[in-house]
Amino acid sequence: MLMTSDAPRTVQRLLIRYAYVWSVAIVVVVTAALWVIQHVLRFSLLSISPIYLVAVLLCAATLGRWPAMLCAGLSFVAFKFFFVDPIYSFTVDDAEDVSRLLVFLTTAFLAGGIALRVRAQATEAQQRADEAAALYALSQAISAELDFNTIAPLFVATAQRLLVSPGCRMLLVSDDGELKVCAESGAWPANAPIASAPLRSGNQTFGSIQIVSRPAQDTPVASQQRLLDTLANQAALALERSRLSQAAARAEALAASDRLKSTLLSAISHDFRTPLASIIGAAEELLSEDVRWSPTAIRDFAQVIDSQAHQLHHLVANLLDLTRIEAGVMHSQRGWYNMAEIIYSVLDRLASELAGRPIELVVADDLPLLPVDYVQIEQVLWNILQNARAYSPPGTPITITAGLEARELRIQIGDRGPGVAPEERARVFEKFYRASQPAGTRIPGTGIGLAICKGLIDAHGGRITLLGREGGGALVEIYLPIEASQRAVPVGV
Numbered sequence: 001m002l003m004t005s006d007a008p009r010t011v012q013r014l015l016i017r018y019a020y021v022w023s024v025a026i027v028v029v030v031t032a033a034l035w036v037i038q039h040v041l042r043f044s045l046l047s048i049s050p051i052y053l054v055a056v057l058l059c060a061a062t063l064g065r066w067p068a069m070l071c072a073g074l075s076f077v078a079f080k081f082f083f084v085d086p087i088y089s090f091t092v093d094d095a096e097d098v099s100r101l102l103v104f105l106t107t108a109f110l111a112g113g114i115a116l117r118v119r120a121q122a123t124e125a126q127q128r129a130d131e132a133a134a135l136y137a138l139s140q141a142i143s144a145e146l147d148f149n150t151i152a153p154l155f156v157a158t159a160q161r162l163l164v165s166p167g168c169r170m171l172l173v174s175d176d177g178e179l180k181v182c183a184e185s186g187a188w189p190a191n192a193p194i195a196s197a198p199l200r201s202g203n204q205t206f207g208s209i210q211i212v213s214r215p216a217q218d219t220p221v222a223s224q225q226r227l228l229d230t231l232a233n234q235a236a237l238a239l240e241r242s243r244l245s246q247a248a249a250r251a252e253a254l255a256a257s258d259r260l261k262s263t264l265l266s267a268i269s270h271d272f273r274t275p276l277a278s279i280i281g282a283a284e285e286l287l288s289e290d291v292r293w294s295p296t297a298i299r300d301f302a303q304v305i306d307s308q309a310h311q312l313h314h315l316v317a318n319l320l321d322l323t324r325i326e327a328g329v330m331h332s333q334r335g336w337y338n339m340a341e342i343i344y345s346v347l348d349r350l351a352s353e354l355a356g357r358p359i360e361l362v363v364a365d366d367l368p369l370l371p372v373d374y375v376q377i378e379q380v381l382w383n384i385l386q387n388a389r390a391y392s393p394p395g396t397p398i399t400i401t402a403g404l405e406a407r408e409l410r411i412q413i414g415d416r417g418p419g420v421a422p423e424e425r426a427r428v429f430e431k432f433y434r435a436s437q438p439a440g441t442r443i444p445g446t447g448i449g450l451a452i453c454k455g456l457i458d459a460h461g462g463r464i465t466l467l468g469r470e471g472g473g474a475l476v477e478i479y480l481p482i483e484a485s486q487r488a489v490p491v492g493v
Contacts, residue, residue, distance in 0.1 A: 023059050023067040027074040030055045035082055048083045052076075060114075134162055135230070142234075148242035152183035155209065155235045160185045162231075163224055165211040166192070170235065172199070172207035179207060188212060195225065197232035201240045209235060272315060275308035282308075307352060314386070321379070322431060322448050325455045332373040332459055339367050339402055339409060339480075342374060346381045347400075353389060358397040367402060368482055370409060376456045380464075383449035384413045384476050392417035392473065408462075409482055414475040425466040429454040 034048055052075035060068035081088060138158050142151045152170050160168040167186035171179040193213040199206040209232045282301040286293065293301070340363045347359065388398045392415035399414045420428060420435045427433050431451040450466075457464045462480040469475045 019063040019067040020070060022063055023071045024074065026055050026059060027052075027071055027078055030075075031078040031082060038083070048079060052079055130162070134158055135234075138234070142238050146242050146245040148239050149182070151238050151242070152235070153185065155231055155238075156183045156185040159209060159211060159228065159231050162227060163211050165213070167212040168210065170199075170207065170209045172239075173205070182207075186212075195228060197225070197228040199232050199236040199239060201236045206236055206239050208232070272312065275312040275315075278308040279305050279312070303352070314382070317379075318383070318448050318452055321452050325452065332376060334371045334373055336369040337372055337374050337377075338369055339363075339377075339411065342372075342378050343381060343400060343402060343411075346378055346385060350382070350385055350389075354385070354398070356395060357389070358395075360397050360399040362399075362401040362403075364403040366404070367409065368404075370480060370482060372460055372480065373456075376459070380453045380456050380478070381411075381413070383453050387449060388413060388415035388417070388474070388476075391415060404482070405479075407482055408479045411478040411480075412475060413478075414469050414473055416469075416471070416473040419468050419472060419474045420466055422468070425468075428466055429464070 030051060034051060038048075056068055056072045056075060059071040063071075077090075080090060135158075138154060142154060145151055156168040156170050159165070165186065167184065167188040169181050169184035169188065172182045174180045189212065194210050195213050196208045196210040198208050209228065211228065282304040285291075286298065286301050343361075343363060347354070347361075385398065392398070396416040399412070401410075401412045403410060424435050428435050429450050431448050433451075450464075454464055457478060457480070460480055462478060464479075465477050467475045467477060
């Protein structure tokens with residue numbers, strides 16, 4: 001039968017509790033065995049005393065100082081009574097026997113003392129090994145952890161276990177300058193004697209780690225205090241690392257926020273200014289009193305104002321939608337719609353901007369109704385078609401296909417522009433990222449249109465990808481599940 005992990009501790013507790021009984025029992029067993037060997041079996045031993053010395057060494061190594069002294073005394077008595085002439089008597093006739101007995105007694109006490117010293121050294125070595133193993137395990141556990149609220153309980157649990165204390169706690173200096181408990185382990189009796197070590201790094205003190213001293217001692221010994229100081233120093237270093245990491249994270253967040261604001265302002269400064277300039281210019285021409293414009297010219301100016309106002313509205317709507325998506329406040333209002341209806345609606349809205357471009361439209365007749373948000377899917381198609389128009393030369397065709405593939409509806413929108421390099425195709429769905437443009441060109445845009453498309457398509461449980469086209473150009477593929485039981489997914493980029 002295998003011994004459980006608690007069995008050695010149980011044996012050790014029994015040895016300590018009944019140490020004197022075991023000491024007497026060892027002497028009795030050794031004496032009985034030697035008496036049987038010598039008087040019953042008639043087997044002559046050269047010397048009896050070394051065997052008793054082994055018994056004394058065994059007691060010293062396993063039971064402690066005073067049980068070993070008792071064993072030495074009893075061994076001396078038994079050795080004289082059973083094995084030194086005259087046997088079965090405590091009198092000694094020969095002076096040489098007296099000297100032998102005294103030598104035996106002295107040797108027994110010295111052997112016991114040596115065994116006790118060896119035992120103490122072995123115990124200390126084992127204790128140091130256990131401490132080193134526990135400290136190593138603690139360092140491994142906290143090496144990859146930066147949250148001190150997670151680290152602190154590990155320190156107090158380790159301190160309580162290594163110092164065999166009824167309780168341990170860690171206190172940190174709060175913002176108002178008071179010490180507050182951040183982690184504790186075990187019991188904390190009232191008015192209990194306390195040993196503590198400060199959590200200090202450089203000239204700064206963060207708090208302290210405290211333990212309850214055991215009832216047998218009011219103050220810890222030097223080795224225990226050193227161990228407590230070691231744990232406190234490690235805790236201080238971990239706390240300082242945690243705070244530096246938090247400060248670095250805040251600095252990175254601020255830097256990212258500054259970069260985001262700079263990118264946004266850069267996009268707005270150009271892409272908002274262009275339609276505003278066209279609107280203002282057309283309006284000023286219409287309001288000019290020096291020229292009498294013909295109805296055709298007035299209509300042309302009105303079309304410029306209308307077109308640029310819609311472009312400006314589109315930019316503002318995209319920015320607002322991106323804000324709602326990131327804040328998690330945009331939700332899908334699902335209904336059952338035919339995708340062909342949404343595609344035709346978007347093409348009608350973009351008719352003036354797509355004028356002069358061939359639209360190659362292939363929509364399957366058997367498209368099922370889909371549970372989608374009409375406005376959001378319409379905006380996705382709007383953004384993709386606007387990109388196709390902006391990034392492809394005038395007069396080149398734009399293709400739109402919609403059909404079923406397995407249990408999904410697939411929509412493809414392609415153009416004959418320069419396309420997007422393979423290494424950039426995944427990044428174009430990141431906010432404010434714009435693909436490389438041909439030398440000498442500057443295509444307007446904020447770089448958020450495709451990011452919004454991805455967020456809205458993800459919210460519908462679908463996926464969107466950007467591919468290259470044979471013969472040049474870009475191809476955007478959208479897949480939407482057609483299962484009626486699809487779950488609603490929170491909108492997010």
